[in-house]
Amino acid sequence: MKVIIIGAGIAGMTAASTIRKTDPQIDVTVIxxxxxxxxxxxxxxxxxxxxxxxxxxxxxxxxxxKELGIKFRKGESVKAVDPENKQxxxxxxxxxxxxxxxxxxxxxxxxxxxLNPFSQFIKSYYTLQDIQLLKRNLNSIEHCVIYGENLxxxxxxxxxxNLGKKITYITRRDQVLFxxxxxxxxxxxxxxxxNKGIEIIINDKPVYVEKxxxxxxxxxxxxKKIDTDIIFAWDDRKPNIDFCQADKVYQKKGILVDxxxxxxxxxxxxxxxxxxxxxxxLKNYWINFGWPxxxxxxxxxxxxxxGHKVEYQIHETxxxxxxxxxxxxxxxx
Amino acid sequence: xxxLSHGDGIIKSTDLLDRKWIDVNIPCKSAxxxxxxIPGYIKAISDGDYKTAYLINRxxxxxxxxxGRICHRPCESACRHGWDxxxxxxxICFLKRSAADFGFKEFKKSIKPNGKTVCIIGSGPSGLTAxxxxxxxxxxxxxLEQYSExxxxxxxxxxxxRLPNDIVNQDLKSILDLGVTLKTNIRIENYDQLEKLxxxxxxxxxxxxxxxxxxxxxxxxxxxxxxxxxDFMMGANTNTFDHKMKNVIVVGGGFTSxxxxxxxxxxxxxxxxxxxxxxxxxxxxxxxxxxxxxAEGIDFAFLVTPVAIESENGQVTGxxxxxxxxxANNQLTQIPDSDFVIPADTVIFAIGQExxxxxxxxxxxxxxxIYTAGDFRNGASTVIQACADGRKSAQEVHKDLAGLxxxxxxxxxxxxxxxxxxxxxxxxxxxxxxxxxISERSIKEKEVDTGFSEEKxxxxxxxxxxxxxxxxxxxxxxxxxxxxxxxxxxxxxxxxKDIIVTDDGNMTPVKAENWGQVQAIVIDNDKCIxxxxxxxxxxxxxxxxxxxxxxxxxxxx
Numbered sequence: 001m002k003v004i005i006i007g008a009g010i011a012g013m014t015a016a017s018t019i020r021k022t023d024p025q026i027d028v029t030v031i032x033x034x035x036x037x038x039x040x041x042x043x044x045x046x047x048x049x050x051x052x053x054x055x056x057x058x059x060x061x062x063x064x065x066k067e068l069g070i071k072f073r074k075g076e077s078v079k080a081v082d083p084e085n086k087q088x089x090x091x092x093x094x095x096x097x098x099x100x101x102x103x104x105x106x107x108x109x110x111x112x113x114x115l116n117p118f119s120q121f122i123k124s125y126y127t128l129q130d131i132q133l134l135k136r137n138l139n140s141i142e143h144c145v146i147y148g149e150n151l152x153x154x155x156x157x158x159x160x161x162n163l164g165k166k167i168t169y170i171t172r173r174d175q176v177l178f179x180x181x182x183x184x185x186x187x188x189x190x191x192x193x194x195n196k197g198i199e200i201i202i203n204d205k206p207v208y209v210e211k212x213x214x215x216x217x218x219x220x221x222x223x224k225k226i227d228t229d230i231i232f233a234w235d236d237r238k239p240n241i242d243f244c245q246a247d248k249v250y251q252k253k254g255i256l257v258d259x260x261x262x263x264x265x266x267x268x269x270x271x272x273x274x275x276x277x278x279x280x281x282l283k284n285y286w287i288n289f290g291w292p293x294x295x296x297x298x299x300x301x302x303x304x305x306x307g308h309k310v311e312y313q314i315h316e317t318x319x320x321x322x323x324x325x326x327x328x329x330x331x332x333x
Numbered sequence: 334x335x336x337l338s339h340g341d342g343i344i345k346s347t348d349l350l351d352r353k354w355i356d357v358n359i360p361c362k363s364a365x366x367x368x369x370x371i372p373g374y375i376k377a378i379s380d381g382d383y384k385t386a387y388l389i390n391r392x393x394x395x396x397x398x399x400x401g402r403i404c405h406r407p408c409e410s411a412c413r414h415g416w417d418x419x420x421x422x423x424x425i426c427f428l429k430r431s432a433a434d435f436g437f438k439e440f441k442k443s444i445k446p447n448g449k450t451v452c453i454i455g456s457g458p459s460g461l462t463a464x465x466x467x468x469x470x471x472x473x474x475x476x477l478e479q480y481s482e483x484x485x486x487x488x489x490x491x492x493x494x495r496l497p498n499d500i501v502n503q504d505l506k507s508i509l510d511l512g513v514t515l516k517t518n519i520r521i522e523n524y525d526q527l528e529k530l531x532x533x534x535x536x537x538x539x540x541x542x543x544x545x546x547x548x549x550x551x552x553x554x555x556x557x558x559x560x561x562x563x564d565f566m567m568g569a570n571t572n573t574f575d576h577k578m579k580n581v582i583v584v585g586g587g588f589t590s591x592x593x594x595x596x597x598x599x600x601x602x603x604x605x606x607x608x609x610x611x612x613x614x615x616x617x618x619x620x621x622x623x624x625x626x627x628a629e630g631i632d633f634a635f636l637v638t639p640v641a642i643e644s645e646n647g648q649v650t651g652x653x654x655x656x657x658x659x660x661a662n663n664q665l666t667q668i669p670d671s672d673f674v675i676p677a678d679t680v681i682f683a684i685g686q687e688x689x690x691x692x693x694x695x696x697x698x699x700x701x702x703i704y705t706a707g708d709f710r711n712g713a714s715t716v717i718q719a720c721a722d723g724r725k726s727a728q729e730v731h732k733d734l735a736g737l738x739x740x741x742x743x744x745x746x747x748x749x750x751x752x753x754x755x756x757x758x759x760x761x762x763x764x765x766x767x768x769x770x771i772s773e774r775s776i777k778e779k780e781v782d783t784g785f786s787e788e789k790x791x792x793x794x795x796x797x798x799x800x801x802x803x804x805x806x807x808x809x810x811x812x813x814x815x816x817x818x819x820x821x822x823x824x825x826x827x828x829x830k831d832i833i834v835t836d837d838g839n840m841t842p843v844k845a846e847n848w849g850q851v852q853a854i855v856i857d858n859d860k861c862i863x864x865x866x867x868x869x870x871x872x873x874x875x876x877x878x879x880x881x882x883x884x885x886x887x888x889x890x
Contacts (some may be wrong), residue, residue, distance in 0.1 A: 048841075066808070075523070079417075080417075094419075103681060111626040112627055112628065113624040113625070113627050114628050114771060117765065144629065207770070207771055207772075221771065221772065234441060247614075250659045251612065251613070251614065252612045252613070252635050253613075253635075256659065264659065278656065278658065278671075280671075283656065283670075283671045283672070283673050284656065284673070285635075285656070
C-alpha cells in the first residue's frame with residue numbers, strides 16, 4: 001500500500017512514523033513545503049533568543065528518518081488533489097498516486113482583507129525561515145509593532161522583550177487577553193505586560209502601513225500613527241488548505257473530518273491544525289490549534305491508515321496547556 | 334454552410350465549426366450569458382481607445398456602467414489567464430467599468446420607425462435590454478414601472494455603495510434616448526390588465542422580475558425585527574427602514590444576503606452574522622464580495638439551519654440554530670442536540686425571491702400571446718442573465734411581428750497582421766481595485782470600489798491573452814523548418830501525427846513521438862499567448878492570424 005502524507009509538521013511526521021512502526025510493509029512518502037528537517041516549532045522563540053543551538057531544534061535527523069523507512073521530500077509543495085483518480089499534483093506538475101492520503105498541512109497566520117494589501121511590509125512569525133530572517137536583522141531593530149490576539153503573539157512579545165526591543169502591542173479587545181482558559185495568568189496578563197514597559201493600544205487595529213526609507217509607519221483605525229522598524233501582524237489563523245479545492249473533500253474553515261479523522265472521501269484522512277471537527281460539548285465545529293493536539297491526531301490518523309480503528313476523543317474541556325510547558329516558566333524567566 | 338468572402342479577405346461564415354471555435358477558444362465570451370465581445374473591448378482599452386471599448390460593450394450588453402460594477406463575473410472564472418499555472422484571471426469586470434468611466438459616449442443610432450408598438454412591464458435589466466433591442470429595430474416601446482423610479486432590482490435591490498444611483502441613471506438615459514417611453518407608478522396587478530394592454534399594443538412583454546420573497550416555515554416570523562431581504566434593501570435604499578439595529582442575523586448565502594449584511598453595517602449595526610446552510614465554498618457570490626464582507630467585520634456561521642426565532646414581548650431576541658453535517662452528495666443532516674442561539678434584535682431572511690404568483694396563477698402567459706422575460710420567466714438569477722433573457726425575448730417579439738424565419742449566428746473572420754502582445758505582458762500581476770478606507774464605509778451611499786485609474790486599466794488590459802485571435806499554420810506551405818518552434822515563448826506549437834475532429838467540431842492534435850510520424854505542425858490555441866513570434870519567424874509566411882467575432886442576424890422567410 002502506498003501512503004502519501006502532505007505536510008511534514010508534527011502531525012504528518014508522527015503519522016508517518018506511526019504507520020511505519022505499525023506496518024513496515026506500507027510505503028510512506030512525506031511531502032514537506034519547508035526546506036528543513038522536522039523541527040520543534042514551539043522552540044522557535046528560544047532559538048531566536050539564542051537559548052538553544054541548532055541540534056536541539058530538530059526532533060528527527062536524516063538517519064532516524066532513513067531508519068524509519070520514510071521517504072521524505074522536503075522543499076516541495078502540492079498544488080492539487082484529485083480524489084477520483086487518487087492522485088496529487090506537485091507544484092512542478094509531477095503527479096503522484098496514492099492508496100491512502102493524509103492531509104496534515106497545518107495552519108498559518110492570516111491577514112484579513114484590510115491588511116492584506118500591505119502584506120509585503122508585514123512579517124509573519126511562524127516558520128523557521130521567518131525566525132532565521134528575523135535573527136539576521138535583529139541588530140537593525142529597535143522598536144516593533146505587534147498586533148493580534150493569538151498565543152503566537154504572546155510568544156513573540158516575550159521573545160522581543162527578552163531581546164531588549166521596544167514594543168508597541170495593539171489589540172482589538174478592551175484589554176490584553178490571550179486564549180488561556182483556566183489559567184490564573186490570563187487574568188492579570190494585561191497588568192503584567194504593562195509592568196514590563198510594553199506600550200499597549202487597546203480597542204484599535206492597524207489599517208494602513210506606509211514605508212518610509214528604512215522605517216514603517218502604521219496607521220490605526222483610530223488614527224494613531226506609530227513609526228517602527230518592523231511590523232508583526234495577523235488577524236487570525238487559517239488552515240493551509242488552498243491547494244485542496246476538490247469539491248468532494250468537504251471543508252468549512254478547515255477540512256471536515258469524522259472521529260476517525262477520515263474526510264468525506266474514503267481513504268483520505270486529515271490531521272492537525274488543518275482539520276475541523278464537530279465538538280458535541282461546544283455544539284460547534286472546531287479547530288484545535290496546537291502542538292499536542294496535532295501530535296495526538298497524527299498518531300490516531302497513522303493507526304487508522306495502517307488499518308486499525310481508533311477514535312479521536314474530543315476532550316470534554318478546552319485546556320491550553322501551552323506546548324507542554326507551564327506558561328510563566330517558559331517565557332518570562 | 335455558407336462562406337461569403339469579401340475583397341479585403343474578410344470571411345463571413347455560418348459554418349458550425351467556426352461557431353464552435355469561438356465557444357472553445359474564447360472562454361470568457363462563451364461564459365457570458367449575453368456573449369459580450371470581451372477580448373474586443375479589452376484590446377481597445379490596451380490601445381487606449383476607451384470610446385470604442387465602451388461602444389463594443391454598449392452594443393452587446395446594454396448596461397455597461399452598471400455591469401462593470403456589479404456583474405457576478407462568470408467570464409472571470411472561465412478566463413484562460415486563471416488556468417492552472419497561468420496566474421489570476423483578468424479583471425474583466427473592472428475593465429468594463431473603466432471603459433464606461435473613461436469612454437462613456439452617447440449611443441447614437443439612426444432608427445427607422447416601423448409603426449409597431451410594444452409594451453414592456455418592468456424596467457429592470459431584462460425589460461431595459463428588451464426595450465433597447467426593440468427600439469433599435471424601429472418599434473415604439475413603452476415601459477411600465479410600478480415604482481417611482483426605473484431600474485427594478487438595479488435601483489432598489491442593489492445597495493448604492495455598490496451601484497450608485499447616477500450610474501443607473503446614466504445607463505437608463507442611454508436607453509430612453511432611443512425613443513423609449515417610460516411610465517412610472519403604474520402597477521399591473523392582474524390578468525385583465527394584461528389582456529387590455531395586449532389588445533392595445535402589438536406585443537406585451539411581462540418582465541416583472543422576482544419581487545416576492547421565498548418564505549420559510551419556522552416559528553416567530555411575525556415578531557418585530559423579522560424582515561425579508563428585499564424589503565430591507567428597498568427600505569434602506571429609499572431611507573424608509575427605521576428599525577434600530579444592533580445585533581443582526583442575515584439568513585442566506587446569495588447576493589442579497591451579502592448585500593444585507595453590508596447594508597446593516599452601514600446602518601449602524603454592531604454585530605452582524607451571516608448564517609448559511611452550507612459552507613463558504615457553496616455561497617453563490619464571488620470571492621471578492623466575501624472579502625469585502627470580511628473587511629467590514631461581518632461574522633459567518635456556516636453549516637447551520639435556523640429552527641426557531643426567539644422573542645420576548647413580541648420583539649426578536651435571537652435565532653435558534655441547529656448545526657448541519659454534510660453527507661454524501663452534499664446532503665445536509667441536522668446534528669442531534671446541537672441547538673444554539675445567536676442573540677439578535679433583527680433577523681433578515683434573504684433566501685431567494687420568486688415571481689409574484691398571483692399574476693401568473695395557473696395561466697401560461699405565453700399561450701395567451703403575452704411574452705415573458707428575465708427573472709419573471711426563469712426565476713431569480715443574475716443581472717447579466719436577465720439581460721440575456723431580455724434580448725431573447727425581444728428577438729421572439731421581433732420574429733413574430735416581422736414574420737421572420739429566425740436568427741442565425743455569423744462568424745466574421747478577419748485577417749490581421751499584429752496583435753500587439755508580447756511575452757512580458759504575461760508577468761504583469763493582477764491589478765487590485767482601490768477601495769475607500771474602512772473609516773468611510775459607514776456612509777451607505779458612498780461607493781466602495783473607486784475604479785481603476787487609466788494607467789491601471791492599461792496595465793490590466795495588457796494581461797488579456799486576446800483569445801479571439803486565431804493563429805493557424807497553412808500545412809500546404811509549411812516547410813517544417815521549425816523556426817516557429819525555436820521562437821515560441823511557451824509550449825504552444827506542436828508536431829502532430831494526426832488531428833482528430835469530432836462531430837461537434839473539437840479539434841485535438843495527436844502528438845507525434847518522432848520525426849517520421851510528423852504530419853503537421855499545429856498551434857495549440859489553449860497555450861498560445863498571441864505574441865506573434867512565430868509569424869515573424871516563419872520564412873515562408875505560412876502562419877496567419879485572424880480575428881473571430883460573432884454577430885446574430887435575422888433570417889427572412
